[in-house]
Amino acid sequence: MLILAQLIASGIAVGMIYGVIAFGYQLTFATSKTLNFGQGEALMLGSLVGLTTVSLTGYWLMLPIVLAFGLLQGAVVERLGVRQAIRTNSEAGWIMATIALGIIFRNLAENIWGRDALKFPSPLPETPLSLAGVRVLPMEIAIVVGALAMMLAVETFNRRSIYGKAVVATANDRDAAGLMGINTSLVITFSYALSSMTAAFAGVLIAPVTLTGAAMGGVLGLKAFAVAIIGGLNSGLGVIVGGLILGVTETLTGFYLSTGYKDVPGLVLLLLVLSIKPSGLFGTMAIKKV
Amino acid sequence: MRIARRMLALAAFTMLAGTAQAQQPIKIGLSGPFTGGSASMGVSMRDGVKLAVAEINKAGGVLGRPLVLVERDDEARNEVGVQIAQELINKEQVIATLGYINTGVALASQRFYQEAEIPVLNNVATGTLITQQFVAPKFKNNYVFRFSANDVIQSGMIVDEAIGRRGFKKPAILADSTNYGQLGREDLERALAAKNVKPVAIEKFNIGDTDMTAQLLRAKEAGADVILTYGIGPELAQIANGMAKLGWKVPLVGSWTLSMSTFIDNAGANGDGAVMPQTFIQAPTTPKRKAFIEAYQQAYKVDRIPSPISAAQGYDSVLLLAAAITQAKSTDGRKIREALENLTTKVEGVVTIYDKPFSTTDHEAITANIPVFGLVKNGRVVAERDEDIAGANAVRTKPRAN
Numbered sequence: 001m002l003i004l005a006q007l008i009a010s011g012i013a014v015g016m017i018y019g020v021i022a023f024g025y026q027l028t029f030a031t032s033k034t035l036n037f038g039q040g041e042a043l044m045l046g047s048l049v050g051l052t053t054v055s056l057t058g059y060w061l062m063l064p065i066v067l068a069f070g071l072l073q074g075a076v077v078e079r080l081g082v083r084q085a086i087r088t089n090s091e092a093g094w095i096m097a098t099i100a101l102g103i104i105f106r107n108l109a110e111n112i113w114g115r116d117a118l119k120f121p122s123p124l125p126e127t128p129l130s131l132a133g134v135r136v137l138p139m140e141i142a143i144v145v146g147a148l149a150m151m152l153a154v155e156t157f158n159r160r161s162i163y164g165k166a167v168v169a170t171a172n173d174r175d176a177a178g179l180m181g182i183n184t185s186l187v188i189t190f191s192y193a194l195s196s197m198t199a200a201f202a203g204v205l206i207a208p209v210t211l212t213g214a215a216m217g218g219v220l221g222l223k224a225f226a227v228a229i230i231g232g233l234n235s236g237l238g239v240i241v242g243g244l245i246l247g248v249t250e251t252l253t254g255f256y257l258s259t260g261y262k263d264v265p266g267l268v269l270l271l272l273v274l275s276i277k278p279s280g281l282f283g284t285m286a287i288k289k290v
Numbered sequence: 291m292r293i294a295r296r297m298l299a300l301a302a303f304t305m306l307a308g309t310a311q312a313q314q315p316i317k318i319g320l321s322g323p324f325t326g327g328s329a330s331m332g333v334s335m336r337d338g339v340k341l342a343v344a345e346i347n348k349a350g351g352v353l354g355r356p357l358v359l360v361e362r363d364d365e366a367r368n369e370v371g372v373q374i375a376q377e378l379i380n381k382e383q384v385i386a387t388l389g390y391i392n393t394g395v396a397l398a399s400q401r402f403y404q405e406a407e408i409p410v411l412n413n414v415a416t417g418t419l420i421t422q423q424f425v426a427p428k429f430k431n432n433y434v435f436r437f438s439a440n441d442v443i444q445s446g447m448i449v450d451e452a453i454g455r456r457g458f459k460k461p462a463i464l465a466d467s468t469n470y471g472q473l474g475r476e477d478l479e480r481a482l483a484a485k486n487v488k489p490v491a492i493e494k495f496n497i498g499d500t501d502m503t504a505q506l507l508r509a510k511e512a513g514a515d516v517i518l519t520y521g522i523g524p525e526l527a528q529i530a531n532g533m534a535k536l537g538w539k540v541p542l543v544g545s546w547t548l549s550m551s552t553f554i555d556n557a558g559a560n561g562d563g564a565v566m567p568q569t570f571i572q573a574p575t576t577p578k579r580k581a582f583i584e585a586y587q588q589a590y591k592v593d594r595i596p597s598p599i600s601a602a603q604g605y606d607s608v609l610l611l612a613a614a615i616t617q618a619k620s621t622d623g624r625k626i627r628e629a630l631e632n633l634t635t636k637v638e639g640v641v642t643i644y645d646k647p648f649s650t651t652d653h654e655a656i657t658a659n660i661p662v663f664g665l666v667k668n669g670r671v672v673a674e675r676d677e678d679i680a681g682a683n684a685v686r687t688k689p690r691a692n
Contacts, residue, residue: 003507006536010503017500115326117524119556128535135537210500211524211556215327219498254504259493260467262504 005134007251013140015247017210020147020202021224022231022239027154027195029233030171032188034082034094036074038102039199040221044214045105046070046200047207048113051120059123066200074196077101078189086188102217109214117215120207139208146205148240150198155236167191171234226270232283241282245269315358316351316621318343318611319378319387321399322414323366327497327522330551331391334597335414336361337590338604339388341582342612352612353619360384364395371395375402385621386411388607391600393417394469400424404433408623409614409630413437413607414600416444416546417473421653432653433627437603437610437641439569439656444545445477447567451663452516452543453485462491462514464505464529466521474520474545490514495525502532510538519544523552530557530564541565549664549671551596561666568664569641569656570602571673575684582640594670606639610647610655613637643687657688 024039036042049069053062081097084090124138158164169177170187178184203212210216223246231242246266254262273280320339322332340359347356360382364371371390378384379402386409390396396415403410404424410433412420418441424432439447452458461482465475475492482489490512493505506529509517517533517540519526526548533539541563542548548566557564572595574580582605586595595601611626613635618625630648637644647655662683663674673679 003511006507007503010501014501110325115329117327117527117552117556119558126534128537130537135535137535211527213524215498219496251501251504255507259495259505259508263496 002133003255005132007255008248009131009134009136009140011248011251012244013136013143013209013247014250015227015244016144016147016240017202017206017220017243018224018227018246019231019240019243020143020150020205021199021220022227022243023147023151023154023236024195024199024202025225025228026233026236026239027198028188028191029228031167031174031184031191032082032086034086035098035233036077036082036192036195037095037098037225038077038105038217038221039195039224040217040219041102041105041109042070042073042077042196042199042217043203043220044109044212044217045073045203046196047120047203047212047216048109048118048214049200050204050207051113051118051212054121059121063201063204066204067197070197070200071193073105073200074193075189077196078192082188082192083185086185102221106214106217113214115214117211117213120204120212122208124208126208137209143205143209147202150201151236151240154194154198163190223266226266229280230270230273232280234284235280235282238280238282242280313355315356316353316615317382317384318357318359318608319374319382319384319389320359320361321364321371321374321378321387321389321395322391323395324361324363326366327524327552328366328391330523330596331414331600332363332366334595335389335391335600335604337586338601339413339608341585341589341601342605342608345585346608346612352615353621357608357612364389364392364399366392366395368394368398371399372402375399379403379406379408384408385615385623386611386626388413388604388611390415390420392470393420393473396420397423400434404429406623407431407433407627409611409627410434411437411607411611413603416441417470418442418477419473426651431624431627431650433623435630435648435653435655437607437655438599439546439567439658439661440654441474441477441545443656443658443661444567445474445481446658447661447663448478448518448543448545449481449485449487451565452518452541453482453487456516456541458516458541459487460490460513460515461487461518462493462509462512462516463489463518464493464495464502464509464521465519466525467494467496470522471520478518478520489518495521495529497522497525499525500528502529503536505529506532506536506538510536514540516541516543519548522547523550524556526550526553527556527561530560534560546599546661546664548666549597549599551594554666554669554671557666558669562668564666565663565674567661568599568671569661570599571662571664571671571679572598573673573679575679578638579640598671602640606637606641606644606655609637609639610644643685645687646690647688655688660686660688662686 050066082094085093128135166182170184227242231238249265253265343357362374388411391414393415465471491509548564614629618629662678664671665674
């Protein structure tokens with residue numbers, strides 16, 4: 001029983017990491033029906049910029065700098081990679097463009113920070129806590145709390161503020177929002193900036209546990225993509241639940257089945273969701289009128 | 291008279307050409323990952339090689355000709371390694387190539403040298419197959435030589451240490467899913483079977499895995515009293531950190547990659563106590579080693595050599611190549627191979643004293659008696675047992691085949 005609880009606790013921590021990255025996919029998809037396939041690289045850049053800044057400014061002052069960097073990086077991705085594709089109604093242009101930008105960012109990071117895995121200083125003590133026998137790192141709790149807080153903040157912003165309402169309006173119907181006087185292309189740029197900002201924040205949040213480095217975006221970005229598909233690309237709640245499902249499945253399979261097959265059930269689940277409910281567990285069916 | 295003058299001119303011309311020939315540099319290829327996950331090993335190897343080349347050139351070169359290196363970054367990628375091999379052979383026309391950190395890159399690239407009859411001096415990669423690719427009777431001559439302790443030696447040492455010396459009964463194996471990890475796991479299982487020990491758990495992880503809870507809990511539930519590892523730095527660090535998180539501490543005994551700076555730095559205090567076979571420990575136990583360590587620290591402005599083994603083996607591989615060229619009095623690949631297989635001079639290297647290190651059938655410079663156990667302690671690798679590197683044990687040499 002204790003083992004099961006320990007596995008679930010570790011699974012939740014891992015799942016929350018996936019979920020918080022997947023949340024970024026969901027943000028841009030809602031407004032523009034496009035995704036940043038360089039989401040993993042946005043996470044990596046945020047975490048490496050954080051690593052460099054933290055030695056100069058300390059942990060808390062580093063956070064706003066990383067958030068600002070994320071906003072900027074997302075806006076650059078949208079302007080360079082996505083805008084043209086949206087304007088010309090290109091179906092696949094943005095896919096290639098965001099992948100290409102992701103590769104460029106990774107090469108850039110390799111040249112600046114090297115390709116070794118680096119240790120990220122932990123703002124919290126690194127001795128594990130024991131909660132009724134289940135051992136967790138303080139940083140793992142921080143990841144869960146931090147990720148939830150950030151997603152809540154973004155959702156509140158979208159629902160309460162006038163700028164957020166413009167985002168929601170664009171998400172609901174881009175043409176109608178445009179007719180109502182909303183500058184939808186600016187909103188899309190903003191959603192990309194917001195998406196990369198969440199990724200950059202996720203980067204510094206998870207780095208003390210996962211280690212950082214130019215290659216960190218690869219595996220995590222891919223897993224998060226699976227989570228976004230499982231949970232539903234237009235549901236904020238979906239990516240959290242999707243992340244938890246994938247994380248817990250992985251650790252449980254690893255223990256009860258075999259560590260060699262740890263990744264398999266997650267992929268099976270992905271295929272099941274795609275064949276039974278293609279819009280994801282929490283997604284709403286998008287009907288594309290032609 | 292005119293003929294005599296012509297003869298004189300011709301003679302003068304040949305002499306001039308002769309001196310030009312004598313000073314033409316000898317080109318040596320160097321292939322290793324200088325960026326990427328194995329960069330610390332590749333860069334240390336390259337820097338060790340460069341130190342030796344600089345020393346040889348300062349002393350007048352080989353056959354009166356200076357050595358020049360043609361360095362290429364193979365990025366630890368097989369296909370890049372193959373491209374580099376073709377470029378070094380056909381365009382740069384190197385007379386030999388040093389390098390290879392990654393077993394996969396070595397296996398993919400070596401065949402081009404074998405076909406071109408150019409020797410490869412493999413100074414870091416440990417895969418058992420590396421020197422076995424081109425053996426008789428299928429191939430007449432083997433052009434691949436090695437300066438590292440291969441995986442059979444390492445897994446044997448790991449098992450001897452864990453089961454034999456320390457008396458553990460229930461080992462768990464944790465290996466990554468790459469060629470390196472899985473081939474190493476097979477070698478470990480064979481070495482355990484030879485001692486009639488069955489591992490209580492055999493677990494696998496992927497490159498980039500950040501959570502080792504499932505693997506560690508399985509090992510723990512199976513009652514493991516020691517963990518044997520075959521992986522690389524970052525994931526090994528996650529294993530050490532994961533054990534600390536679960537509050538479960540059993541010794542880590544693993545392949546030489548437990549000495550990687552990515553393991554030591556990322557595991558921090560959790561990595562202290564891990565032990566692994568090492569052909570060289572950064573300690574001035576002989577005058578040669580002292581000079582080497584000081585030269586390295588001075589040339590590259592570091593205190594801790596990122597990967598001491600790679601630097602030392604890289605350095606030694608140059609010394610042996612130079613000795614072979616001198617003995618062959620030629621830069622012809624076939625003659626260098628023959629000279630390597632029958633070296634008449636004793637060469638004092640950093641790792642050991644090489645006294646007939648190779649023969650036509652044996653291309654491994656390192657035997658099981660040479661490596662010692664290294665121990666991670668306060669962010670450095672030291673000798674696990676001081677007596678292993680002191681006194682008569684300081685220099686361990688390959689037993690001479692008769």
